[in-house]
Amino acid sequence: MILEPAPPCFDIPRSIDRSAFGQPLRELSDADGRELVIADGSGELHVRLRDEQAAQRPAVLLPIDSMAELRLDVALHFVRQLGGRGRSLLPAALRLTAFQKRRLIQLLHAFDVHDLGGGPRDVAAKVLASDHAQRRAVEWKxxxxxxxxxxxxxxxxxxVERGYLKLLRGL
Structure with a gap:
């Protein structure tokens, strides 16, 4: 999420109280500004401050693209958190269940094995921990x-080939 200074015509009542989020996990600075990585029980939120005025007169920059609705949801949770009404920074669409996390880890492990030249037997042995990978060809088939x-x-x-974008869109 990107914060910009609000235009002068807006009456911004208060600056961002960083203590509402506790200490950031990480704080990075570069030529484009500062990025804070904030965490709560539901995940991490990356907040980019283009300059110091963005913290004093905050306005959310919302690009209108295929991810606009999700970005809007994240911004709404951020505003609720600032007002002390929200407890979750991540929208429901981005929260993974324990099963989904295990499945994604398994998929990434399978991709790594396959990418290094492994075949189905290797994936079965290393990812699935299956003894079927050691069976004769007729039984394995x-x-x-x-x-x-x-x-x-x-x-x-x-x-890996862009399917991860579905995760980011909450599908």
Whole structure:
């Protein structure tokens, strides 16, 4: 989320009280300004302050693109947090369940094995910890571990090749 100084015609009642968020996890400065990484129980929020006036007279910069609705939701949660009404920085669409986290980790691990030249047997052995990978070819051909390993490889490639954008959109 990017904060810019509000135009002078807006009456901004107060500056951002950084103590409402506690200490940032990270604070980075570069030629484009400062970025704060703020965390709560639901995840991290990256707030980019283009200059110091952005903290004194905050206005959210909202690009109108395919992610506009999600950015608007994040900005709304941020405003609620500033007013002491919200407890969650991440919108529901971005919160992952424990199952989704495990599945994504498994997919990324499968992609790494496949990317290093591994095949379905390697994915079954290393990612699924299946002993079916050690079976003879006839038994391996009909194995559920082989089918699952092939699915993991297919899904992991799709995830890495821009499928991750669905996650960011909350789909």
């Amino acid at each position: 009909d194995s559920h571990a082989r089918r699952k390993a092939n699915r993991l490889i297919h899904d992991s490639i799709a995830l």
